[in-house]
Amino acid sequence: MKPLTQDALIEQLSAIVGADKVRTDADSLTTFGKDWTKVYEPNPSAIVFPKTTEQVRDIVLLANEYGIALVPSGGRTGLSAGAVAANGEVVVAFDYMNQLTDFNAVDRTVKCGAGVITEQLQTYAEEQGLFYPVDFASAGSSQIGGNIGTNAGGIKVIRWGMTRDWVAGLTVVTGKGDVLQLNKDLLKNNTGYDLRQLFIGGEGTLGFVTEATMRLTRPPKNLTVLVLAIPELDDVMKVLNQFQSSMDLTAFEFFSDKAMRKVLARGDVPAPFESSAEYYALIEFEAVTEADMELSMTLFEQCLEAGWVVDGVISQSETQAANLWRLREDISETIAEWTPYKNDISVVVSKVPPFLRDIDDIVTREYPDFDIIWFGHIGDGNLHLNILKPEALAKEEFFARCNKVSTWVMEVVAKYQGSISAEHGVGMTKKAYLTYTRSEAEIDYMRAMKAVFDPKGVMNPGKLLP
């Protein structure tokens, strides 16, 4: 097997997808060669835009023949460098596979090309009187294929689960170039290994998802948002317990005062109240009847009397609900300019309070000179710990210092049997820490699985597995 020259590569790719669907201009190489992470410099050799599963299969077969590394690219909003092409790979971008077809009102499913944008699916569901519940700040850019590859979570996990829970069936092209139809959209299908689950969260290392049948559900009624001011970190979980023991929540988010100040400084999001506290919780629930509203007030009153909460607001309209959500949802985008070092860690909910204390101790001890931004989907045990780069510090030095302390953070994660990546995936930035969550034996099985589906190692190499 002889490696292809650049010209021959372009020629072969063009033969599969057409010359206008292969790009090598500098702009495209930079744009499609990276995601939201800023750690690695993009350096792909070409970007190819297939339109059909067959074209994807042909690209994978070509890759197998000539040993070409492929990197999948969706909305490029990943936060772990899972879709970064830094080593001359060919990027397979799914932007043109963005069709929604085969809507089935009885099964409440719709077939999505891998390139369907999350918001496109949400809007489509709404038009059918239904609801696609997986939601996060980047829903306007992220694609279903990428959501599946990373098993995206987001802000409604506490009630509706992760992307995994909404995938009824998959069409995948394996690393060997086989096209598999997985699960055939069935609800009940106990016929052995559910291969579909391997590709969900597989980060494109076993194969590429080209189509997915996604489940939809009934839309929630009158979502109402509370934002509460909570002075003590320990009390955040007490507030969660208080609310959850009496009502079903659709979201329970948390963010620190520092995080909120950054968002408010943008000037286009109104402050929730004049008082401030170290931490805030955003609670969302369905207010179907007047009694639901009354109950939320009573619970707030109890939290107030217990001294856990000092102030709070409740949305009186959808506009206010949307604006309150922005306090939480705009954090990631707002802090992006400080090149944040991101930790996305989780433990079971019952262990959150001691876990938070341990992590808090480490970061205040080790990062006294850094700005630490806390936020997260704390209702499901998921915490985003962001460290902002001081302007004067070089990127390399900053990441080196963060990596050093990260090891300690990961040790705490391991101590509490938590996850080093709750919803961002492993990609390149977290793979060195995989052993803190997965045992050596487990990782060996994962490697063996990779060898079965992708024996030549052409599918997103260098990601996920250490």
Next chain:
Amino acid sequence: MKVLVAVKRVIDYNVKVRVKSDNTDVDLTNVKMAMNPFCEIAVEEAVRLKEKGIATEIVVVSIGPKVAQEQIRTALALGADRGILVETDEKLESLSVAKLLKAVVEKEQPQLVLMGKQTIDSDNNQTGQMLGALTGMAQGTFASEVAIDGDKVNVTREIDGGLRTVALNLPAIVTTDLRLNEPRYASLPNIMKAKRKPLDVTTPADLGVEVKSTLSLVKVTPPAQREAGIKVADVAQLVEKLKNEAKVL
């Protein structure tokens, strides 16, 4: 100084409005309702006047069905002192609303009436003006700034191509525009306190006003669907299309 604020319960600004399949009206089943955004601005302005020590009492009035109490409670939570609901299930036109407000004004004798310049459901922009005509009070519409100065109020109005400031003798009517202020959220402690604030319910008959509709709604249709865009081959074709099809050149 007593301030009267009028608020209306309307379809939530964020809701995508749907038309009933028989085109008789807008579909309101299971649709989120909220305070008209311009009314929120009027309430906020009243509360700010109270915080400055200028307003001594804020009375909030709403005209509509029983559930409009929710919007009055919101205003009370934001800082109004007491509420009046003129309860009616009739679909009222601006003139009827203005007549009812006139009756409330006569009863309450406020120095300042604050109201939205229009509601986002009917978009009429005339109730404030009609109330001015019926009561003979001075009116300052489209306010982007309100400054009380002794027995006068200086109202900066947003007009085409600029601003115009008028001085009105009190009592006066001011209708609010978008840039007047940014309304705050109702805090939970204040919402709880608002439950204990007085809210009186009255009816058009009690106020001696006959509400009669002189209009009938003929048809409601949604806006035309936007057609898909096209790609033009070159600038010449673009110019040709802009000239002959879009007729904008």
